[in-house]
Amino acid sequence: MLKEKQRLLQLPEHKLMTDVVTRWNSAHDMLERFLEQQPAICAALLWREVRKTEKDLCTLTESDVTTAEEVVIALKPMKEATQYMSKEKTPTLSVIAPLQDTLINGLKPIEGESAVIKEMKAAMSGDLQRRYIDLKATLHACSAMDPRFKSLPFLTENQRQEVYDGLIAEAQDQPMPSELSLWSVVEEAQEHVMVALMMKRLEMMVCDSRKERAVKVSILHPGIQSRLVHWLPFLVVNDTVVEHNPRQIPKRTRPSSR
DSSP, rough: OOHHHHHHHOOOOOOOOOTOOOTHHHHHHHHHHHHHHHHHHHHTTTTTTHHHOOOSSSOOHHHHHHHHHHHHHHHHHHHHHHHHHHHSOOOOEEEHOOOHHHHHHSSOOTTTTHHHHHHHHHHHHHHHTTTTGGHHHHHHHHTTSSSSTOOOOOOHHHHHHHHHHHHHHHHHOOOOHHHHHHHHHHHHHHHHHHHHHHHHHHHHEEEEEESSEEEEEOOOOHHHHHTTTTOSSEEEETTTEEEOOOTTTOOOOOOOOO
16 A cells, blocks of 8 residues: 555655664654655555545644654754764774764754754753763863864863873873883884785785695795794795694705805
């Protein structure tokens, strides 16, 4: 029935949705879908076969539809915020404080809004303001270290300076690394880069040998060998296939001077 009316009215053949307490944004999605399919729903309810079996059909008034449209507009920022915070590949801790401030400012009452919308905005704003009270310092520090929010525009001048002073004090309390430890960090980073480059080359140099898979490597650094022996049964050193014990790293022989 509904699909037939959707095709006649050239509407998307979407199913209606219901509000689910345990599902985020389901109230917004339910009202948005209803407004999208309202012409098809009304046409289906007015069909004679439906009116034969149902004597008393409950429909929304024009005022109810207007209120539903306003509710969808008021809830849309909440849905967008939920979708952004649900991303798995983007760090979100530094976004909480500025996003919370943006949502609260967007929930301020606007002149001409209905009483229902004002009451709904007041309830959502009050709920947001009670959240993260004990984590304000941590959230502000995270936002200050994020290049996107480091100016902390959602805080007052005194609050910004307090956050900056706290970060400076915490940085000064951290022990300075010695020159030796810094050099070890640099060496470790260089080794990781060498391994990554060598692994990239290995992907292009792997070939089949008479016994099993072998790899021809022109330069075998001991640090690189220790990573390769876990998955390569044979290594080609100086054009020679060398079988090795997985627990023992093969030594590189120098070419003869003859």
